[in-house]
Amino acid sequence: MEVPQDIGFEIFSWLPAKSICKFKSTCNTFSKFSEETLFRKKQTQNLFGRDDTCLFIQSDEVSQRYIPKRIELYSLPKHQESSGAPNNVLSFLSKNTTSVIASSNGLVLCHNINDPLKVFICNPITKSWSFIPIPESLQINNNFANAKLMLHCSLDDYKVYFLFENTMEWNPTYTCSVYHGKEGVWKTMERCFLPGGRDMKFDMPVFYNGALHFISNSGEYYERPSPFYKPYIMSYNLENGISTMFRLPREAIRDCHRPCNNMGIFNWGKASNSNGSICLVKIRKSTFTVWYLRDYESCSWEKVFKMRVRAMGLKEKDLDVTSFTVVNGNLLVFATNERVYSCGLDDKRFMVIEEICQHNCGFNPHFISYLDTYRSCGINAKTMPC
Amino acid sequence: MAEEKSQASSSKMLTLKASDGVLFEVELNIAKEMKTVQAYIDDCEDIETIPIPNVLGKHLAIVIEYIKKTNEEYDAEFEKQWNMDDLQLLLLAANYLNISGLQECLCKAIAKRIENKSPEYVRKVFNIENDHSPEEEAKLRKEYKWAFEGVDKD
Numbered sequence: 001m002e003v004p005q006d007i008g009f010e011i012f013s014w015l016p017a018k019s020i021c022k023f024k025s026t027c028n029t030f031s032k033f034s035e036e037t038l039f040r041k042k043q044t045q046n047l048f049g050r051d052d053t054c055l056f057i058q059s060d061e062v063s064q065r066y067i068p069k070r071i072e073l074y075s076l077p078k079h080q081e082s083s084g085a086p087n088n089v090l091s092f093l094s095k096n097t098t099s100v101i102a103s104s105n106g107l108v109l110c111h112n113i114n115d116p117l118k119v120f121i122c123n124p125i126t127k128s129w130s131f132i133p134i135p136e137s138l139q140i141n142n143n144f145a146n147a148k149l150m151l152h153c154s155l156d157d158y159k160v161y162f163l164f165e166n167t168m169e170w171n172p173t174y175t176c177s178v179y180h181g182k183e184g185v186w187k188t189m190e191r192c193f194l195p196g197g198r199d200m201k202f203d204m205p206v207f208y209n210g211a212l213h214f215i216s217n218s219g220e221y222y223e224r225p226s227p228f229y230k231p232y233i234m235s236y237n238l239e240n241g242i243s244t245m246f247r248l249p250r251e252a253i254r255d256c257h258r259p260c261n262n263m264g265i266f267n268w269g270k271a272s273n274s275n276g277s278i279c280l281v282k283i284r285k286s287t288f289t290v291w292y293l294r295d296y297e298s299c300s301w302e303k304v305f306k307m308r309v310r311a312m313g314l315k316e317k318d319l320d321v322t323s324f325t326v327v328n329g330n331l332l333v334f335a336t337n338e339r340v341y342s343c344g345l346d347d348k349r350f351m352v353i354e355e356i357c358q359h360n361c362g363f364n365p366h367f368i369s370y371l372d373t374y375r376s377c378g379i380n381a382k383t384m385p386c
Numbered sequence: 387m388a389e390e391k392s393q394a395s396s397s398k399m400l401t402l403k404a405s406d407g408v409l410f411e412v413e414l415n416i417a418k419e420m421k422t423v424q425a426y427i428d429d430c431e432d433i434e435t436i437p438i439p440n441v442l443g444k445h446l447a448i449v450i451e452y453i454k455k456t457n458e459e460y461d462a463e464f465e466k467q468w469n470m471d472d473l474q475l476l477l478l479a480a481n482y483l484n485i486s487g488l489q490e491c492l493c494k495a496i497a498k499r500i501e502n503k504s505p506e507y508v509r510k511v512f513n514i515e516n517d518h519s520p521e522e523e524a525k526l527r528k529e530y531k532w533a534f535e536g537v538d539k540d
Contacts, residue, residue: 008512011496011497014498015501019502022504023508024526025505027509027517081501086532087532
């Protein structure tokens with residue numbers, strides 16, 4: 001039974017990019033699909049909101065500066081065959097001291113470690129990139145070397161958020177300038193982000209409910225009755241610029257002033273359905289605990305997971321967990337000194353442990369999840385020289 | 387007179403005749419989900435039996451049931467019951483009858499089933515000829531070598 005071309009086109013537009021590339025050798029007609037703008041747009045839209053299937057693993061930026069290591073891309077469990085990106089693009093990025101900052105719907109936000117003004121969006125599948133033009137006025141007034149960058153994609157546009165520290169105050173505040181990819185314009189938010197007295201963990205931003213959320217560090221910097229005595233979450237409303245403090249679960253912050261305490265916040269569940277929320281992951285004394293924010297308005301948390309690392313049946317003897325993240329709102333990914341593992345947090349694969357890879361990214365590897373699509377890098381997009 | 391007609395139309399029944407002669411009596415609002423049938427009705431108002439020449443009775447039955455029951459849960463389980471041949475025939479039916487929800491559901495399902503397979507498998511499934519020259523094919527396989535890592539055995 002022969003399938004008409006337009007049906008083949010439709011079916012292919014639901015495939016991840018790696019499969020589409022593989023099937024180019026099927027026949028001439030199929031090999032040309034991915035060259036069409038309409039096809040790329042369809043495939044991007046069809047895959048929007050789908051779970052990420054791969055993981056970028058890199059050393060932290062400080063290490064990268066002195067001992068540059070290859071940016072590695074590994075498949076998440078159950079996606080070994082269908083997902084990936086071209087090796088030569090990864091090599092190219094690695095050679096040019098690039099750091100991957102964020103990824104969404106197939107776009108990857110990067111910057112050059114040695115030249116912080118070189119910030120770009122790229123798509124490893126289409127081998128295209130688009131450098132973000134940084135106006136002189138922004139360059140003069142802000143320190144790009146210390147800027148905190150975040151990426152957010154909607155269906156037809158992307159925004160890159162830059163937070164610049166205003167160091168004149170005792171408690172630093174941050175000016176937020178946003179680059180809109182579709183129009184190629186910059187807008188600066190009227191109100192600054194006020195994170196309060198503690199440092200924020202800007203490397204784990206959570207976009208939720210129209211606001212950016214960050215968790216603060218822990219540690220003994222304050223005494224009672226300071227409002228910053230315990231660690232907290234601070235949100236920054238992206239519409240009106242208002243900063244709001246969220247308290248953390250009591251159990252999580254009970255012993256927060258002791259060392260060896262590590263907490264992070266991540267997206268929880270699916271943003272598309274009403275189960276989406278924020279989760280808090282804490283690791284202390286080699287035990288992972290996860291809470292999710294059951295009610296945003298009243299800030300009530302519910303514990304959903306607790307597991308000792310020793311009980312996970314991992315290969316190595318030295319079970320020092322260094323970094324962790326939650327991917328797709330339902331998968332805990334963490335690293336020991338040698339390997340990266342995943343642990344299911346949702347009903348389907350609750351507490352199922354799988355090994356993702358061995359890594360040589362040192363003490364504090366960074367994880368960024370990725371899904372291979374044909375999404376356009378927007379205006380100014382050029383072909384990557386690789 | 388006109389009022390009576392519109393009141394009756396919601397429970398008006400229509401007959402669809404599949405390619406192998408099997409007849410299906412369906413409510414008008416079900417039939418209207420098939421845009422091809424809707425166009426037929428628009429053209430000839432008084433029609434009672436509509437021929438569906440491209441679709442077997444077996445598949446028309448499945449399509450009608452889909453329209454009646456479709457929701458997120460049903461769609462998620464729907465495709466699991468059918469083999470690849472049936473999925474393709476159902477997709478052709480949905481395409482002919484112009485039912486966008488069902489088309490999307492089936493395209494997604496077929497894509498999911500082929501995504502880890504080899505190009506040879508895809509050619510077999512879609513019954514297509516390899517019209518690449520050996521040099522072209524070798525070039526593509528080399529350029530996209532990374533995409534061939536981890537392919538299911540057929």
